[in-house]
Amino acid sequence: MAKKLFVSGLTAKATEADLNLLFSQAGTVESTEIMTDKTTGVMQDYGFVVMSSQQEANKAISMLDGILFHGRSITVYPARPRIVRNPPIESENSLVK
Numbered sequence: 001m002a003k004k005l006f007v008s009g010l011t012a013k014a015t016e017a018d019l020n021l022l023f024s025q026a027g028t029v030e031s032t033e034i035m036t037d038k039t040t041g042v043m044q045d046y047g048f049v050v051m052s053s054q055q056e057a058n059k060a061i062s063m064l065d066g067i068l069f070h071g072r073s074i075t076v077y078p079a080r081p082r083i084v085r086n087p088p089i090e091s092e093n094s095l096v097k
Contacts, residue, residue: 003030003050003051003052003053003054003056003057004048004049004050004051004057004078004079005023005048005049005050005051005057005060005061005076005077005078005079006046006048006075006076006077006078006079006080007019007046007047007048007049007074007075007076008045008046008074008075009045009046009069009072009073009074009075010034010043010044010045010046010047010069010070010072010074011045011069011070011071011072012043013070014034014043014047014069014070015034016032016033016034016047017032018069018070019032019034019047019049020032020049022064022069023049023051023060023064025063025064026051026056026057026059026060026063026064027051027052027053027055027056027057027059027060028051028052028053028056029049029050029051029052030050030051030052031048031049031050032047032048032049032050033047033048033049034046034047035047035048048079049076057078060076061076061077061078064076065077
């Protein structure tokens with residue numbers, strides 16, 4: 001499992017400081033990030049928390065997955081590697097002939 005955790009089910013009231021405070025119950029939080037829509041700037045209902053160790057990440061999952069946070073149940077699990085959805089287009093010059 002990774003130290004980076006995916007957190008879903010966040011409300012518009014949630015802040016990165018709130019996430020930091022919540023996850024610090026399980027250990028040292030290295031960073032928090034609530035995602036926003038690139039076009040509109042509107043906060044999404046998910047974010048990421050990076051814990052300082054694998055043990056603390058595991059503890060955060062077991063402690064916080066499914067709890068009510070700002071009135072909504074949150075889901076916490078290890079973050080997956082980011083998938084590049086639009087790979088760069090190769091030009092004719094870069095193709096092997």
